[in-house]
Amino acid sequence: ETEPALGWAYASFLQSLADDPSMDGAELAQAIVDSYIEQDGRIIGAVCQCRDITERKRMEEKLRISEARYRTLFSAIRYEVYSLDLNGRYGEANAAFHEVWGSCFGRTIEEVIKDPGPAQRLKDLAAQVVKTRTTAQTSFSFVRDRNTLSYIATLSPVLTEDDQLIGLVGVNIDVTEQVAMYDDLRNMSLRMAEIQEKERRRIARDIHDSLGQHLTALQYELAAVVNSFAGQGDPPAALINAETTIKELITLAQNICYDLRPSIxxxxxxxxxxxxxxxxxxxxxxxxxxxxxxxxxxxxxxxxxxxxxxxxxxxxxxxxxxxxxxxxxxxxxxxxxxxxxxxxxxxxxxxxxxxxxxxxxxxxxxxxxxxxxxxxxxxxxxxxxxxxxxxxxxxxxxxxxxx
Ligand SMILES: Nc1ncnc2c1ncn2[C@@H]1O[C@H](COP(=O)(O)OP(=O)(O)OP(=O)(O)O)[C@@H](O)[C@H]1O
Ligand SMILES: [Mg+2]
The missing domain is CATH 3.30.565.10 (Histidine kinase-like ATPase, C-terminal domain)
Known part of the structure; x- marks a missing residue:
């Protein structure tokens, strides 16, 4: 008996919503009966309510899309990305991290990074970031599948809007190739420096043994010519000048040899x-x-x-x-x-x-x-x-x- 009345009340409620232009395109939560209207002990109508949840739905959708985008981005990053709580336990980590270190959620640094050297470095780094509340970096090497890998690890503080430190977020970058390249370059530069010293040594020896010897011989020869004037007046000024020039040249050659590579x-x-x-x-x-x-x-x-x-x-x-x-x-x-x-x-x-x-x-x-x-x-x-x-x-x- 009551159904037609309820049906009518419900239908006119929906009609009123449909007629309301502000409800256009709105998403509504299911209507519920708030209370019945009775007359003479009979239900003749009902008060219904229905919530407009368009905004909530829109926000949920936005959140779902941004969550999906964030997830995709997080797992697509080829660098290892992870979070640490303030007790030094891992939170989330991306696929690149899991590939190298396995599962880590809720585990400590030592439990995940089993090599004690790198683990200690990361612990020290985390302590430093907690203390200074600024990003810090360290580098470490470890052996995996018989290869030595080199990493640069960066840790940053995660701060709330009111400046509370709630955790840390870290990025590990594999720099093995760059380190190998740097080592090659360094070795090449060292070899070049060595070659340069050898070359300097050789040039100094050559100057000493050839130029130096010849200049000394010339000095003796000139001295003999100067001496040959003994008892016949002063030797020509040009000859004396030449003797001085030779002496200067010898000193010059000695200085060049010394600067190139002192044999001492x-x-x-x-x-x-x-x-x-x-x-x-x-x-x-x-x-x-x-x-x-x-x-x-x-x-x-x-x-x-x-x-x-x-x-x-x-x-x-x-x-x-x-x-x-x-x-x-x-x-x-x-x-x-x-x-x-x-x-x-x-x-x-x-x-x-x-x-x-x-x-x-x-x-x-x-x-x-x-x-x-x-x-x-x-x-x-x-x-x-x-x-x-x-x-x-x-x-x-x-x-x-x-x-
Ligand atoms: N012991 C020192 N006392 C005072 N000033 C110095 C001293 N050593 C370096 N300087 C200053 O630093 C500058 C740079 O020195 P640097 O050795 O690089 O170049 P330079 O001596 O001027 O030239 P170069 O070494 O290439 O022949 C110098 O020009 C000088 O002003
Ligand atoms: Mg100088």
């Missing part, structure tokens, strides 16, 4: 070669020089020795050209697998940042020194300020010795 370095090693160089500078400028060396025997004849000699040579030339120093202190020490060289002067000092900015154009000395040291796996630093003198330090590992 090959014959007696770094300590004596530096002493010899300092003596020359001392004679020239009356410098107050202090030099000390420790344990250099094991590096004799090595490429490390050559690098340190070249650095000393350039540093002293710079002090001579630019510093107006009164005192120079040099210390070389071989200890715990590395050789360190310190050269200090009390001269006018300079702005190192400004010097770096102009280096490579007209000024090559500083850059060459730094490149030589780095190429051999070492560290180079230069501290100076105008009016404060300068202090140069080069530290090289002894095991990179190739020759």
């Amino acid at each position: 370095l090959d014959d007696f090693g770094l300590e004596v070669a530096i002493q010899d160089q300092l003596r020359k500078y001392q004679d020239k400028w009356n410098l107050d020089v202090s030099f000390s060396a420790n344990g250099l025997d094991p590096i004799k004849g090595s490429s490390v020795e050559t690098v340190l000699f070249r650095v000393t040579q350039e540093a002293l030339t710079n002090i001579f050209k630019h510093a107006k120093a009164r005192r120079v202190r040099i210390h070389v020490e071989n200890q715990a697998g590395q050789v360190s060289l310190t050269i200090e002067d009390d001269g006018c000092g300079f702005n190192t940042a400004a010097a770096k900015a102009t280096s490579g154009s007209a000024h090559h000395g500083l850059r060459n020194m730094e490149e030589r040291v780095r190429l051999h796996g070492g560290r180079f630093s230069l501290m100076s300020e105008p009016g404060q003198g300068a202090r140069l330090t080069a530290v090289l590992p002894v095991e990179t010795n190739l020759s």
Whole structure:
């Protein structure tokens, strides 16, 4: 009995919705009966309600599309991408990550990265990011299927809008190929540096043995001609001039040989070669020089020795050209697998940042020194300020010795 009335109420409710222009194209939740209208104990109608869920549906669809897009992107990235919670446990990771490390959800860094070295590096990196709340990077190598792979790992903090740290997100990039290329380039540069030194040594020897010998012979011959004038008045001025020129040429040839490759370095090693160089500078400028060396025997004849000699040579030339120093202190020490060289002067000092900015154009000395040291796996630093003198330090590992 009540059905027709309900049917009518429901139909007119739907009609009212259909007539409402603001409902055009709207998606509606199913209508529900809110309450019945009764008369004389009979139901004659009902109050229905129906919610407009167009907006919700639209948002859900948008969310579904953006979720799908994000998923596709996440799994398509060929770099390994993952998240870590603040207890150092993995959250989500993409396919590239799973391919290398297997499943990781809820596991700790040590449980996933089983190699203790890389695991510790990542843990340290995570601790650093948590502490500083800034992105940080590290590199590590590990063996997989008998191949050594090199990675660069980047970790970034995930911060909420009100700046709460809620986790970390990481990216691992496989740089094995780039590292191999860098190693090839480095080895090539090292070989070139070695070849250059050999070539310098050969040219210095050739100049000494051919040009030098001939000039010396010429000097004796001229001296004999000059002597032949004994008792017959003064020898011609041109002859005396020629004798002076020959003397100058001999000194010039000796200097060229010395700059190319002082034989004293090959014959007696770094300590004596530096002493010899300092003596020359001392004679020239009356410098107050202090030099000390420790344990250099094991590096004799090595490429490390050559690098340190070249650095000393350039540093002293710079002090001579630019510093107006009164005192120079040099210390070389071989200890715990590395050789360190310190050269200090009390001269006018300079702005190192400004010097770096102009280096490579007209000024090559500083850059060459730094490149030589780095190429051999070492560290180079230069501290100076105008009016404060300068202090140069080069530290090289002894095991990179190739020759
Ligand atoms: N010990 C020093 N004291 C004061 N200034 C220095 C010293 N060493 C370097 N400099 C400054 O740094 C600049 C760069 O030095 P760098 O050796 O690169 O070039 P350069 O000596 O001018 O030229 P190059 O070495 O190519 O012949 C110099 O021009 C000089 O101004
Ligand atoms: Mg220079």
